[in-house]
């Protein structure tokens with residue numbers, strides 16, 4: 679284990695699977711105590727148990743980021759379990775069907791905003807008082823390269839991700855004097871279940887999305903996003919706030 683996050687406490691929403699899971703693993707590897715919060719509560723608990731078994735400090739449980747009460751509960755649980763809170767990672771996102779604004783069902787629009795955007799609002803709202811109490815901290819909102827460039831058929835997703843980038847900038851200004859840094863982490867296509875939902879198999883995702891759209895010729899790996907999150911959470915990024923860390927294999931450079 680390394681020690682870039684030694685003595686820090688983090689909560690990660692959408693932490694049971696994919697990129698969130700890799701962030702939890704990387705944080706524990708660097709010495710942080712991590713609370714895994716996820717709609718799949720059993721998987722969150724199982725991940726926390728396996729992190730503890732391998733010598734780390736972790737806990738986890740059910741959380742629906744759409745609900746302010748649910749997020750408040752896990753924030754309080756995390757702070758109680760580990761004696762405070764230093765790092766918030768708003769990472770949960772929902773899958774939005776491919777559609778234009780004209781054709782998207784209104785319910786899918788509402789769902790995208792509720793999970794991707796209001797979920798981040800809930801975590802920050804309930805988490806910031808704890809970070810202030812700790813004398814500062816780091817907030818990471820998982821955005822996307824799609825927060826910077828648009829893609830036909832993905833307007834709703836792009837809208838939520840662009841908004842997160844702007845939300846981080848505003849919060850960075852609001853909380854600089856509290857010693858709280860706020861940044862977004864923007865992955866490009868990354869090999870998670872999300873890719874299988876969209877392309878059927880990971881091989882197809884690698885071909886149609888990784889190779890075809892990313893100049894580095896492949897999808898990113900969740901662990902690569904975990905390392906980016908460690909950078910943003912740790913003192914390695916001590917002079918960085920209101921910024922977007924783009925890890926997209928060159929997708930948006932074209």
Ligand SMILES: NC(=O)c1ccc[n+]([C@@H]2O[C@H](COP(=O)([O-])OP(=O)(O)OC[C@H]3O[C@@H](n4cnc5c(N)ncnc54)[C@H](O)[C@@H]3O)[C@@H](O)[C@H]2O)c1
Nearest residue numbers: 692695696697717742743769770771822865867868870872
């Ligand atoms: N995979 C990619 O290609 C990619 C690219 C750019 C950005 N991202 C972003 O990275 C983040 C993680 O993506 P991923 O690919 O790991 O996704 P994923 O679908 O594999 O995992 C998302 C996790 O969020 C949880 N979740 C969903 N709704 C929730 C809710 N209401 N409350 C609590 N938890 C909830 C799920 O249970 C799951 O564990 C998302 O914000 C996504 O938009 C992913």
